[in-house]
Amino acid sequence: MKTCLVVDDSSVVRKIARRILEGLEFEVTEAEDGSKALEVCQRQLPDAVLLDWNMPVMDGFEFMGHMRRLPGGDQPKVVFCTTENNVAHIAQALSGGANEYIMKPFDKDIIADKFAEVGLIPVGQAMV
Template identity: 65%
Template structure:
């Protein structure tokens, strides 16, 4: 079973993403900010990360840069899931190492399509 770390400061978003991803047969871990997510990745690197941009403590882009600089940080597929939808944010995320980008709000069809594009399903 593949694993996915859902990183978002919104409990509702984490709950919705968890429900969708569990239906897609992913084992789910959750983090409320980038610092917590980085700690989780140091313990056990997930196959995928669904990542919010705007969070307290450490935001998503700073987390992604820190993750990609670690020895095994290139392994997980990172899909940004955020309300930041301008081209500058998308470009910055891709340049920092994101594999794909989803706009909020999202549904199962969107997540399945993006995860299929990056080879997770």
């Protein structure tokens, strides 16, 4: 089973994302900010990270930079999931090592499409 770390300071968003990702057969762990997420990654890197941008303590972009520098940290697929929906933020995320980018609000179809896009799930599954 593939693993996905959901990083968001909103427990509601984490809960919705968890439900969707479990439906796509991911084993889900949660973190409420970038710093807690980094602790999780230092123990074990997930296959995927669904990553909010604006969070207290450490934001998503800073977290991604730290995670990418961990041994094997280039492996996890990072999918941003944020209300930051402008071109400047998207370009920054991609050049900083993000694989995909979701602009909130999101739903199951968008998550499935984006995860299929980066090869985390088969394309067929995204169409269900």
